[in-house]
Amino acid sequence: MEVVITKLHYIPYIGAASGVVGILTSYAIAVSRGDVEPWLPYISDAGGDPPQSSIFCFSMILVALCFLVGCCICYLIMVVTNASQNTLVKWLSRLIPLAGLGCSAGMVLLAINPVGTVRRDGTWLLPIFLPHIIGAVGMFASGISLMWILALCNYILDYGAWKPSFYLRCLIATVGIISGITTIAFCPVHDAQKLAPLPDSTRMYPDGIIVSTFSEWVVVLTFMVFTLSFASEFRKFKLTLKLDYIVDPNSSRAPLKPAAGSPAETSLKEDPPTPPN
Template identity: 30%
Template structure:
């Protein structure tokens, strides 16, 4: 038995993330936990009950992201072995490692709210965004090197390259202006950051960059959908040699 249309994992992730964030944003806004204009993504999932929903969405998203990384790793492993491009094996392994790192980072972001354990929350965000950036970077590199087999044309490669550059720039803006705005903040509640709290302009640049970075990274992932569409996964087979001994000694047959 084979499973097809594995590109649906990418579509589910791309739909889950905005749906999850919009849901928690609307709940947080209705409860008066955030301001309406461009809060940080994490701010929409800081206070209960939205924090519970936020954590569940991210946990599910991390699982799907891990599945995507696993499928991609084995697909490229097959391509690399078939084309005798064994020098690319280490890049494939490294890409899978970054995929795992990013998935772990996503779960950390959902489990450790900024208002509770800020250092761990920021660590998770760094792993999530940084891991996904390097994962996409390696996948873009491998798709270029294996373009003949993967049927990746130049237009698709340049689109990925542009999205990588955009993600890198947005990541810098997000980090730099976040630090600047926090150094200027003199209000009482950073989740409800207002124009009178200091560093508000820098804060908006940072939050806007975070939202754009998130959707830019998802868009980059979606460019690999065609690769996932053409492959299949066989149903896993479970084998227990101990059962052979039981059958031979008792004559019992499983159905």
């Protein structure tokens, strides 16, 4: 059985659209319910309280899935386009699925630990905030690494005739790393308890945090644009999946044979009995 997938560019479209819709929907619900102030809360705070936390979590998991699949396809594309068998590109391309896995795992980890949750005993910092921030840092570090890996591979493979995707990824990586560092630098991680949710009021931030919250929005939107950057390349390729039946010599099951008139389908057919001589 053989399956040919030609609409690969839908994968980054679905991932980016899911992320943007999930974030904006969570933000709108959070503001309307008074969970956060309208002016630039942290995205994770906007999606940290129910019911919007379920929307935020689902959308981030969907983005992570699309991103991981996209990175695996991107690795296969690098293998195909590396016709010169450049050794550096060969080894760098092997890091693409690993970086995609790290970024996707970090995205899921921060999504399943919504910062609006408080344990039954009232603790928040270690059981909720710590895994959330570990996921965020993992997503950021893996994502930025992936951006530079792809930019370097484009630099080597298209040397002297760089495509717009090379310049776009260099710009995205530069903006991403600057805004990511700014997010961490202006976040009061040394006194993170100030970011804990309040039981009976809108979440309040300490003074001077606006730079950090603004930078976080830039980081996330940069990742959405980075996800979309795969679409132009995916449009040029198709993925063929082929499933073959491995015949077990010790099995009594009849072997699979192609169905008549359809080479892409399989069916079970018994060999006709041999007529007696």
